[in-house]
Amino acid sequence: DGGITQSPKYLFRKEGQNVTLSCEQNLNHDAMYWYRQDPGQGLRLIYYSQIVNDFQKGDIAEGYSVSREKKESFPLTVTSAQKNPTAFYLCASSINSGLEQYFGPGTRLTVT
Amino acid sequence: AQSVAQPEDQVNVAEGNPLTVKCTYSVSGNPYLFWYVQYPNRGLQFLLKYITGDNLVKGSYGFEAEFNKSQTSFHLKKPSALVSDSALYFCAVRDGENAGNNRKLIWGLGTSLAVNP
Numbered sequence: 172d173g174g175i176t177q178s179p180k181y182l183f184r185k186e187g188q189n190v191t192l193s194c195e196q197n198l199n200h201d202a203m204y205w206y207r208q209d210p211g212q213g214l215r216l217i218y219y220s221q222i223v224n225d226f227q228k229g230d231i232a233e234g235y236s237v238s239r240e241k242k243e244s245f246p247l248t249v250t251s252a253q254k255n256p257t258a259f260y261l262c263a264s265s266i267n268s269g270l271e272q273y274f275g276p277g278t279r280l281t282v283t
Numbered sequence: 284a285q286s287v288a289q290p291e292d293q294v295n296v297a298e299g300n301p302l303t304v305k306c307t308y309s310v311s312g313n314p315y316l317f318w319y320v321q322y323p324n325r326g327l328q329f330l331l332k333y334i335t336g337d338n339l340v341k342g343s344y345g346f347e348a349e350f351n352k353s354q355t356s357f358h359l360k361k362p363s364a365l366v367s368d369s370a371l372y373f374c375a376v377r378d379g380e381n382a383g384n385n386r387k388l389i390w391g392l393g394t395s396l397a398v399n400p
Binding site for chain 2: 213
């Protein structure tokens, strides 16, 4: 059963703690993406990766970090430097950049 | 500047009536255009795309979209709406400025579709 998985679905953390969100795909896609979704603001790109061991900042990268050590995996770390981390986080992948992206189910992060 | 606009925050339509969700774009080069649907607390699902060819594109769940180059629009349509079509719809266009493998998608802010029984 091919697709993109994100875990966990819901995540709660205390302010000041780093937290890592998981994203795995078995679609053999080269490109992977992380978005943040807030009510009324649509999707905002955090980081993206075109290929293993390479990634670029998106529009709102401050306070976030990523790694791409394997083609299948693109974890996102929300650091304590992110001033407003509570949001719905979506991971996506595509065969290569600029083509249709396929999304995971999302992780809702709440930081208090 | 490259952009995508979805001019309506919300669209209301009665079940069985045709529906249209609007999208206009501004991008350099030939546009690659996409529509997605999002149900509450879920990821986005790809509906359809236009890259080249016939201006009328058919996609999943009976949806279609018409590419209009002169009006720079890519409106999503369905001949007969279902209550289950109620969701958030996003239009996206490929970034035309970055070449090769560095292209991103530019997203609209979404349109909430409510289909009333």
